[in-house]
Amino acid sequence: MDEPTAADDLGSIPEGFAGQRMLVVPRQVVDEALRHPVTGKLLVTDAGWFPHAARHGRERAHGAREHLMLLCTGGNGWCRTEEGQVTVTPGGAVLLPADRPHAYGAASDDPWTLWWFHFTGADAADLMQAARTAAGGPITHLRDPAPVASLVSQVIDALDAGPTTAGLTRASGAAWNALAQVIANGRRAPGPSLSPLERAVEHLRSTAPQRTSVSALASMVGLSTSQLTALFRRHLGVSPLRYQTQLRMGRARELLDGTTLPVSAVARAVGYDDPMYFSRQFTQFHGTSPTTYRARPSSP
Template sequence: MVDMDESPISERIPEGFAGQRMLVVPRAAVDRALRHPVTGKLLVTDAGYFPHAARHGRSRPEGAAEHLLLVCTGGAGWCEIGGARLPVSRGGVVLLPAGRAHAYGAAEDDPWTLWWLHFTGADATGLVRAAHEAAGGPVTHLRDPAPVASLVSQVIDALDAGMTSAALIRGSGAAWHALAHVVATGRRNPGSQLSPLERAVEHLRAAAPKRTSVAALASMVGLSGSQLSALFREHLGVSPLQYQVQLRMARARELLDGTDLPVAAIARETGFDDPMYFSRQFNQHHGLTPSAYRQRPQGT
């Protein structure tokens, strides 16, 4: 199915774009990796980045051997599967199951920028199915595609550093995180309204480390405090205030791992006026003081 203002798929090109990156794992390495206890669960076989991919397109009447993840971070395009053509705009994510006939291509007037993966493994089909169930189909939408694109970039960097077992494991970890992000945050389309819980969580993430009272948060999303607290406990397993503490603790871990800031400065950065109270809270959540956490052996 081709629109009159688009070139036929036969005239599209699969790759060769200025500034692109593309890595392909040798098939012999794929076979070995699929026998590994980690990469056998989820393995990236190909990954790439196609900026402003004019005339890009692929048609696979028999489908692909692996599942595909396409993330559009700019421009627009389309995906055709199951007899339907679906538009893809910035923030659009396409998850194509292995073995399903499909085609896709960049819009002619505003070609997309794509980050993409081919992946396989024992858990791959389940992740694709979960994403489809959450989005109601193979195309979903992210309010912000940057986190997933960053994770695909980490996969590319891992493979580019050398396709060793360790590199493939790092790539698998980043890919798993990317797919989990799509499952957890993808929506049916760009116009889908966020639920009250999603709006509350977005506000807390944007406002962190500043605290927001339950009453104020509930009024923002049109619920009572008890209704909002019930939603948090049902879907996230914690109260709104506990969730805020989790966000602050996550930021504290990032600063402890990635900076040389003193503990007192990290306390201030994460919204704690009293460094001693911050240390007690951190110890309560992690079983270690901030200083002990920073000095722990890496990888634990």
């Protein structure tokens, strides 16, 4: 779990990178989770997103304790292993086995945006080996990195909910899926990929009601925040944040129409911790309160 430490870095910025997200599972929790029948097979111990990570780098003479996957979605960097040094460009997925020496860092002129996670467990070595075999080495280039970045974002969200068995299990599932997509990449037949807007919308729909920042969403699909916002406004008529609110409110209507859940439970189900704030948002969005909406006469 040494991703955040400064002892082995190559001039990294101690306070991190503007807008970054980074989660580290406490060692005691890791030890307990490795004894669990599910998370013991694949467990994420650290995960993060470093946007425009100037001067970021790590050098580990003896490798990391866990296996590590890095995904570059913008800028450039490099990675050095026993097999040599390679340049990492957008779409590059780097696969670093545990306990093997390596070093990596951001390019000085165009620093990378990096999604990453450490993983361990009974099946971790087999997954790493399968990914490296499919890649033909320590790095593979994904034709469309957005789905994998979306899954790493889901890993981060799951860990951010707290080091519970449920959260760790969700993180494990998303990590397994991310690695499976990297493995399949080397065998995937070429074909048209989704547009950046379609990939962004797909991520938001699959992760709702969890809110994703515009900067994180833009980095997943290889655009600037202004470019992504312009695409949303041009094709969907709303900003990315407004689109997320639409998804939340649509789900709220479904729950109000199709369940007897209290309004407070509906609020929590669509991502609002404060029921009063949810009610104000719902009223502003629909012109009526959740209670009044539910009490309206049903269609014949």
